[in-house]
Amino acid sequence: MNSYYLGVDVGTGSARAAVIDAEGSLVALAVEPIMTYNPKHDIFEQSANNIWESxxxxxxxxxxxxKIAPEQVKGLGFDATCSLVVLDKSGAPLSVDQVSGYDDHNLNIILWADHRALDQANRINATQHDVLRYVGNTISLEMEIPKILWLKENMPPAKWDAIGYLFDLPDYLTHRATGSFARSTCSLTCKCSYLPKGVGKGWDESYFKAIGLECLINDEQQRLGGTDVDNLPMAGDCIGKLTAEAAAQLGLPEGLPVGSAVIDAYAGAIATLGATPSPVERDALLERSSLSKLGSNRLAIICGTSSCHIAMSPDPIFVPGVWGPYRSVMIPDMWCAEGGQSSTGQLIDHVLKTHPALEEAQRLADAENMNIYAYLNRHLELMQQSHQFKHLEDLTRQMHIYPDFHGNRSPLADPGLKGMIVGLSLDSSIDDLATKYLATLQAISCQTRHIIECLNERGYTIDTLCLSGGLCKNPVFVRLHADITRCRVVLPECIDGAVVIGAALLGAKASGVCDNLWEVMVRMGRAGREVEPTTDKEVIAMNERRYRVFHAMLQDQKNYVDIMTGADEKSSD
Structure with a gap:
């Protein structure tokens, strides 16, 4: 029988499952929405049971x-958002919901996007502990440790003491599938302040004492996953076999090998960093020396609700404001840097939803059976023709957006930054909607360039962007990323399924098809088209000027903060 591999991806708003064949080609893809509870603008909660049902x-x-037999599936892999799952000592969901007095146990997940732990993150960063070197010197409130500290400080003592297990969501899924409590190198290192083998001795007791979580030390970190630094599973290692209960629920064979999970961004990187449409480049990537040479010039960008940027290097490279360097979280002995934008797809949707012309634009798009983004892309072309502009970029000469509406993840690591719009008028037409939409895409691309420049200044040599995620279906978004960053863009063969295909590749490795994940990535990764940056000197010049405005707006915002806090008056004294 032909062999197949199955991947499961849990994103912010949906769960996906994909079946791939032995060549890495997508055979089937299914999607199911998941629930999110958002009682306040900075509170986002989910349900572990709801996610598993989906x-x-x-x-x-x-x-x-x-249309294959369950026995033809040879391996299963999971990825998920870096969200905090809380269970009681019996393994049942335990509420994280303050609104219900922590009694609604259906709400037992704090979503990655939840920003309740701002004060806790600031106090952790104020310690300047050496552990923070491995998160760009600034821990994010989106990570698990600030969220756990928030729970300790806000839950009633009896509720806090009832916590038996704290999981990053990818590891919870492998636990649910296999019964194993083993955590992954990826989740613990990237999101839980863990120093893996070759970096440290796992949990640094002085760090947990310094931040007020010494109680986790007292139970030998069992709530976080134990202390066995020598046997922490790496991406795609077989973490266990599918239990009878999980097999019955999923409709898969009991005993199916399950790979150690990764955070969703890393699944996107696994699907794309080794993929190339060129057989010559593929052969070069498979050479033993290529990983440290050719692998280091590629940046995976996973573009969804937020965007994550993942780069690899053979040696640790410390970049302020960029998470990492993380050792062996994807490929053994390779170091990863992880940049990111807290709001990209979410920002685009926000700009559209808050514009008075959206309802009219959506009605016209529906009448032509188009999605709103395709409609606006075409409308921009019509506007360009109407104004007799040579370039699309001419439409936004007076419209500029700074994109940190949900704070800055990288490279500034400042969750307090805000969004900015320059060039507002009384226009509320579809033309104005389309212009703001284009300016938003340009702003996101400028910030991507800012992240790349910070990485390259410290030693990376990034010249190729391996994109995945839903935003890659937007040709304007893709072209602007190539033109503004001046990098080649490689798209996946299957844009909708790239991340979940990465999870399926973890299943392939767990099955024993190959013990080298990089080889699995190169041999089974499938690339689509390439997009080269423009050579038009006028467009290049306009993008350079826009990038200067991007930095000027950032500096202006900092100046405004200084003025309103009186810091500028103190400096003048």
Whole structure:
């Protein structure tokens, strides 16, 4: 029988399941929405049971689409957002919901986007502990340790003491599938202040004491996953076999090998960093020396609700404001840097939803059976023709947006930064909507360039962007990333399924098809088209000027803060 591999991806708003064949080609893909509770602008909570139920539906649907026997699936892999899952001592969901008095146990996940732990993150950063070197010297409130500290400081003592297990969501899924409590190198290192083998001795006791979580030390870190630094599973290592209960729920064979999970951004990187449409480049990537040479010039960008930027290097490179360097979180002995933008797809949607012309634009798009983004892309072309502009970029000469509406993740690591818009008028037409939409895409691309420049200044040599995620379906978004960053863009063969295909590749490794994840990535990764940056000197010049405005707006915002706090008056004294 032909062999197949199954991947499960849990994103911010949905669960996906994909079946791939032995060549890495997508055979079937199913999607199921998941619930998010958002009582306040900075509070986002989810349900572990709801997520597992959605996973079961998607897996069964994907298998039905694939029309294959369950026994033909040889490996299963998971990825998920870096969200905090809380269980009691019996392994049942335990509430994180302050609104319900921590009694709604259906709400037992703090989503990555939840920003309740701002004060806790600031106090952790104020310690300037050496552990923070491995998160760009600034821990993010989106990571697990600030969220855990928030729970300790806000839950009633009896509720806090009832916590038995604290999981990063990817590791919870492998636990649910196999019964194993083992955590992954990826989740612990990237999100839980863990120093893996070759970097440290796991949990640094002085760090947890300094930040007020010494109680986690007292139970030998069992709530976080134990202390066995020598045997922490790496990406795609077989973490266990599918239990009878999980197999029945998923419609898969009991005993199926399950790979150690990764955070969703890393699944996107696994699917794309080794993929190339060129057989010559593929052969070069498979050479033993290529990983440190050719792998280091590639940046995976996973573009969804937020965007993550993942680069690899053979040696640790410390970049202020960029998470990492993380050792062996994807490829053994390779170091990863992780940049990111807290709001990209979310920002685009926000700009559209808050514009008075959206309802009219959506009605016209629906009448032509187009999605709103395709409609606006075409409308921009019509505007360009109407104004007789030579370049699309001419439409936004007076419209500029600074994109940190949800704070800055990288490279400034400042969650207090805000968004800015320059060039407002009384226009509320579809033309104005389209112009703001274009300016938003340009702003996101400028910030990507800012991240790349900070990485390259410290020793990376990034010249190729390996994009994945839903935003890659937007040709304007893709072209602007190539033109503004001046990098080649490589798109995946299957844009909708790239991240979940990365999870399936973890299943392939767990099955024993190959013990080298990089080889799995190169041999089974499938690339689509390439986009080269423009050679038009006028467009290059306009983009350079826009990038200067991007930095000027950032500096202006900092100046405004100084004025309003009186810091400028103190400096003049």
């Amino acid at each position: 996973i079961c539906k998607t897996v069964r649907e994907a298998m039905a689409q694939a």
